[in-house]
Amino acid sequence: MTVTTTGDLPDEVYDVAIIGAGVVGAAIARELARYRLRIALVEASNDVGNGTSKANTAILHTGFDATPGTLEARLVREGYQRLTAYAAETGIPLEPLGALLVAWDREQLAALPSLAEKAARNGYDETVILDADAVHAREPHLGPGALGALEVPGESIICPWTTTLAYATQAVRAGVDLHLNCPAGAITTGADHHEIATPRGVLRTRHLVNAAGLYSDEINRRLGHEEFTVTPRRGQLIVFDKFARGLVDHILLPVPTALGKGVLVSPTVYGNVMLGPTAEDLDDKTATGSSADGLASLREKGARILPELLEEEVTAVYAGLRAATEHGDYQIHADPGRRYVAVGGIRSTGLTASMAIAAHVAELLGDCGLDPGPEREIEPVRMPTIGEAFPRPYQRADLIAADPAYGTVVCHCERVTRGEIRDALTATVPPGSLDGIRRRTRALAGRCQGFFCGAAVRAQFEAATAAQDRTEARR
Amino acid sequence: MTPTDRTHRTVDVLVIGAGPAGLAVAARLAAAGVDRVEVLDREQRAGGIPRHCDHTGFGLRDLRRVMTGPDYARHHIAAAIRAGAVLRTGVTATGWAAPRTVDITGPTGLERITATAVVLATGARERPRSARLVPGTRPAGVFTTGQLQQAVHVHHQSVGHRAVIVGAERVSYSAVTTLRRAGAEVAAMVTDQPRHQTHPARHLGTRLRHGVSLVTDATVTELTGRERLESVRLRHRDGRTAAIGCDTVVFTGDWIPDHELARSAGIALDPGTRGPATDPEFRTGAPGVFAVGNLLHPVETADIAALDGRFAAAPVLRHLAGVPWAPGPLPVRVEAPLLWISPNRLTPDGPRPPRGRFTLRTTRFLTRPVLTVSQDGRTLHRGRLPHTAAPNRPFHLPADWIAGADAHGGPVRITAD
Numbered sequence: 001m002t003v004t005t006t007g008d009l010p011d012e013v014y015d016v017a018i019i020g021a022g023v024v025g026a027a028i029a030r031e032l033a034r035y036r037l038r039i040a041l042v043e044a045s046n047d048v049g050n051g052t053s054k055a056n057t058a059i060l061h062t063g064f065d066a067t068p069g070t071l072e073a074r075l076v077r078e079g080y081q082r083l084t085a086y087a088a089e090t091g092i093p094l095e096p097l098g099a100l101l102v103a104w105d106r107e108q109l110a111a112l113p114s115l116a117e118k119a120a121r122n123g124y125d126e127t128v129i130l131d132a133d134a135v136h137a138r139e140p141h142l143g144p145g146a147l148g149a150l151e152v153p154g155e156s157i158i159c160p161w162t163t164t165l166a167y168a169t170q171a172v173r174a175g176v177d178l179h180l181n182c183p184a185g186a187i188t189t190g191a192d193h194h195e196i197a198t199p200r201g202v203l204r205t206r207h208l209v210n211a212a213g214l215y216s217d218e219i220n221r222r223l224g225h226e227e228f229t230v231t232p233r234r235g236q237l238i239v240f241d242k243f244a245r246g247l248v249d250h251i252l253l254p255v256p257t258a259l260g261k262g263v264l265v266s267p268t269v270y271g272n273v274m275l276g277p278t279a280e281d282l283d284d285k286t287a288t289g290s291s292a293d294g295l296a297s298l299r300e301k302g303a304r305i306l307p308e309l310l311e312e313e314v315t316a317v318y319a320g321l322r323a324a325t326e327h328g329d330y331q332i333h334a335d336p337g338r339r340y341v342a343v344g345g346i347r348s349t350g351l352t353a354s355m356a357i358a359a360h361v362a363e364l365l366g367d368c369g370l371d372p373g374p375e376r377e378i379e380p381v382r383m384p385t386i387g388e389a390f391p392r393p394y395q396r397a398d399l400i401a402a403d404p405a406y407g408t409v410v411c412h413c414e415r416v417t418r419g420e421i422r423d424a425l426t427a428t429v430p431p432g433s434l435d436g437i438r439r440r441t442r443a444l445a446g447r448c449q450g451f452f453c454g455a456a457v458r459a460q461f462e463a464a465t466a467a468q469d470r471t472e473a474r475r
Numbered sequence: 476m477t478p479t480d481r482t483h484r485t486v487d488v489l490v491i492g493a494g495p496a497g498l499a500v501a502a503r504l505a506a507a508g509v510d511r512v513e514v515l516d517r518e519q520r521a522g523g524i525p526r527h528c529d530h531t532g533f534g535l536r537d538l539r540r541v542m543t544g545p546d547y548a549r550h551h552i553a554a555a556i557r558a559g560a561v562l563r564t565g566v567t568a569t570g571w572a573a574p575r576t577v578d579i580t581g582p583t584g585l586e587r588i589t590a591t592a593v594v595l596a597t598g599a600r601e602r603p604r605s606a607r608l609v610p611g612t613r614p615a616g617v618f619t620t621g622q623l624q625q626a627v628h629v630h631h632q633s634v635g636h637r638a639v640i641v642g643a644e645r646v647s648y649s650a651v652t653t654l655r656r657a658g659a660e661v662a663a664m665v666t667d668q669p670r671h672q673t674h675p676a677r678h679l680g681t682r683l684r685h686g687v688s689l690v691t692d693a694t695v696t697e698l699t700g701r702e703r704l705e706s707v708r709l710r711h712r713d714g715r716t717a718a719i720g721c722d723t724v725v726f727t728g729d730w731i732p733d734h735e736l737a738r739s740a741g742i743a744l745d746p747g748t749r750g751p752a753t754d755p756e757f758r759t760g761a762p763g764v765f766a767v768g769n770l771l772h773p774v775e776t777a778d779i780a781a782l783d784g785r786f787a788a789a790p791v792l793r794h795l796a797g798v799p800w801a802p803g804p805l806p807v808r809v810e811a812p813l814l815w816i817s818p819n820r821l822t823p824d825g826p827r828p829p830r831g832r833f834t835l836r837t838t839r840f841l842t843r844p845v846l847t848v849s850q851d852g853r854t855l856h857r858g859r860l861p862h863t864a865a866p867n868r869p870f871h872l873p874a875d876w877i878a879g880a881d882a883h884g885g886p887v888r889i890t891a892d
């Protein structure tokens with residue numbers, strides 16, 4: 001099992017290198033790990049899932065509202081099936097809550113039948129149109145004025161952090177080399193292999209997959225391609241305290257109209273309620289900050305949808321950047337001559353589609369001359385339970401009896417135990433920062449944001465990192 | 476062992492939270508001869524917040540001397556144990572199985588404890604940056620005072636070189652002391668009020684000793700920096716904007732009670748304090764459940780919290796003796812610019828609050844305001860405060876008027892002008 005964070009890259013020629021360990025890159029690595037191939041997953045930052053994959057609305061979409069006939073429509077539909085099954089197998093928190101597309105005016109109400117029709121064209125037949133009374137019966141805390149809704153029972157909420165981590169963990173355990181802190185620079189493509197310059201030395205690979213998210217257009221250009229340009233579209237989100245969870249039972253989606261997508265209100269698998277996202281076209285790929293205007297507009301919209309929500313405390317505010325392009329579809333292209341596949345423009349559905357994108361990319365690599373050999377079984381993974389719909393370690397007498405560290409709560413707001421933090425620190429893919437601990441365990445993610453446990457969690461992290469450094473130095 | 480195995484016990488009094496308030500009530504009850512008084516704390520060490528307030532200023536009103544926070548915590552721990560209370564740390568009350576039955580997680584397993592009386596003493600916390608909706612990036616270097624103090628005094632961690640402190644109340648000045656102790660420079664204190672809100676001597680001392688400048692009438696509009704904080708942007712009331720370079724920012728004050736357990740029991744909260752609504756006998760709306768300390772008034776000093784505990788012992792004893800549960804039916808509400816009042820329920824022919832007065836907060840400076848108490852349009856009391864009411868500092872309202880309230884009337888209203 002190899003995860004590297006420093007030092008020279010191994011001196012070998014990989015069969016496949018994947019640039020970018022977001023949910024898409026990690027899914028591709030996992031898919032290819034099912035074959036006897038030498039695979040490198042290289043990531044610029046200190047952790048997997050540290051880009052757009054960590055900051056989204058965490059919905060597993062049925063694909064009911066995709067544009068029929070597009071690649072995105074197909075991959076979202078397939079990805080939904082695959083990830084639903086994979087989540088059950090690996091313990092990724094997932095709750096099939098169902099969505100209501102709530103119509104707040106005549107125009108939106110009139111749009112519901114055509115949305116149901118579109119869903120059917122996307123192969124999704126389970127939508128139901130509800131009248132105002134039925135909507136309020138299902139969501140008693142909804143603001144006044146809802147005229148009706150389209151119910152989409154299959155829409156689910158999922159943990160985006162565990163998803164990426166599960167893929168990466170399984171891939172690494174099956175033999176994939178994960179190189180963190182390893183930004184890919186200049187690329188030289190030879191007759192037999194690519195040479196990719198990184199600060200940690202040259203990475204050599206016969207086949208190359210570009211899953212660099214917001215930067216996929218730049219990598220694409222280095223290979224001589226100009227199919228797309230990424231324009232980041234920022235989405236800001238507000239996460240409310242768990243006490244808000246009782247206010248809402250479904251994912252409350254806006255009805256898409258000519259004026260854009262609007263904002264949603266949705267429970268999270270951690271038991272919070274989320275409000276967002278905004279949609280702002282920017283030109284800075286690092287602009288993941290929130291803005292006063294953005295937050296004010298979200299609060300104004302949220303007040304209409306679920307008035308009581310705004311009386312609850314805010315736990316977190318964050319923003320993610322969608323990798324939007326000038327095209328209306330994913331930008332997945334193969335260049336067989338260069339043994340190269342670009343996976344770009346994975347805008348606002350990449351979490352859902354990840355496993356299907358991975359399967360599609362594996363096929364395209366075949367077209368690029370990759371002979372993967374026979375498929376093999378890879379070891380299943382089981383991820384720690386960080387969703388509220390399942391018993392957490394602090395609620396498990398059997399776990400605590402076996403190891404009292406699961407009975408010692410460190411992060412009080414999220415009830416994260418010393419045992420869980422220790423496990424995360426010694427896992428196959430360990431966290432590179434306190435943020436990484438937060439995404440793996442939820443420690444520091446609660447209402448106090450570290451008032452009570454910030455220093456203690458940091459101490460545990462620093463002790464583990466120091467121990468690791470000592471082992472590495474001895475080696 | 477199955478995943479849901481729990482041991483089940485009963486005690487006379489279960490106190491949740493071993494800060495000054497919880498320890499004080501436990502000590503009094505045990506000393507009064509209550510057989511089984513158990514105090515739980517989810518931290519590894521008892522003592523509550525004073526545990527990591529490594530500066531002087533504790534104990535004046537309850538112990539009649541001044542000591543450091545850790546010494547003060549030790550004093551109350553020793554007193555509770557000496558009196559015969561059982562003190563357990565590293566155990567968390569996670570929820571309720573029945574009205575006076577609490578579920579608990581600790582390293583020895585899951586427990587369920589049923590008590591004749593439950594006393595909630597879970598304290599308060601500062602609102603973090605996110606809850607204050609301060610926009611910008613999410614870099615490292617953003618603290619609350621609670622986190623800062625534990626980082627410096629308990630874990631000896633580094634906290635940065637140059638800090639901005641948001642807030643200029645008592646706790647903000649503690650943050651200055653802690654930062655200086657950790658070797659950090661304090662670039663500025665920022666308050667949205669026109670003046671600081673601590674004792675003038677404290678402010679002057681801080682200015683002279685540490686050269687800290689105070690920026691008044693200004694709000695934080697943005698944090699910048701990617702990995703690490705780079706600056707804090709401000710907007711003054713008159714529209715001017717500024718940026719202060721710093722690698723650390725401490726959000727101080729802006730307290731909210733840690734009311735999770737109270738709320739998950741369905742106990743009504745007071746809209747002002749956001750803690751459980753309580754009467755002068757520390758009774759919540761749930762039979763047998765009392766609340767004390769900063770859970771009720773976010774926040775008072777530690778000695779006031781401890782005095783709560785002391786005063787609450789008698790009503791708890793009455794409850795144990797079988798006196799029927801009849802919490803004050805009348806809500807007491809404040810109107811803007813007042814922020815909260817405590818206690819905030821009363822019985823007209825019942826006892827007055829401890830020390831014969833209510834405690835209040837205002838959201839802005841009020842120069843010698845006239846406080847009016849009324850019910851259904853009828854004035855029960857009107858009086859001028861002999862001093863300025865400052866935000867983030869307590870002021871008091873005498874309670875002589877409560878016998879004049881109508882037990883069957885509407886809420887009692889407090890206004891200031």
Ligand SMILES: Cc1cc2nc3c(=O)[nH]c(=O)nc-3n(C[C@H](O)[C@H](O)[C@H](O)COP(=O)(O)OP(=O)(O)OC[C@H]3O[C@@H](n4cnc5c(N)ncnc54)[C@H](O)[C@@H]3O)c2cc1C
Nearest residue numbers: 020022024044051052053056057059184213235349350352
């Ligand atoms: C606000 C918002 C809401 C969303 N909601 C949903 C939703 O509800 N459901 C859903 O399915 N999808 C949703 N999405 C979309 C989803 O988050 C993305 O499609 C998905 O995360 C994209 O994953 P990725 O791996 O392509 O990109 P990323 O996660 O950005 O990963 C790319 C990785 O490549 C790395 N990288 C870049 N350049 C280099 C280089 N030169 N060398 C090495 N590494 C490099 C980056 O560091 C990064 O880790 C949402 C997106 C946003 C912004």
Ligand SMILES: Cc1cc2nc3c(=O)[nH]c(=O)nc-3n(C[C@H](O)[C@H](O)[C@H](O)COP(=O)(O)OP(=O)(O)OC[C@H]3O[C@@H](n4cnc5c(N)ncnc54)[C@H](O)[C@@H]3O)c2cc1C
Nearest residue numbers: 492494495496516517523524532568598768769776777780
């Ligand atoms: C930075 C700072 C400086 C201060 N300086 C001073 C000063 O100089 N002088 C002064 O008099 N006061 C000072 N104070 C205020 C003082 O600390 C508080 O008034 C006092 O601690 C309040 O006591 P309490 O018992 O109500 O709550 P806390 O001290 O907050 O104790 C509550 C306890 O409840 C526990 N708890 C909560 N929930 C649970 C649960 N579910 N299960 C088990 N246990 C739980 C907590 O772990 C905690 O130990 C300061 C406060 C701060 C933050």
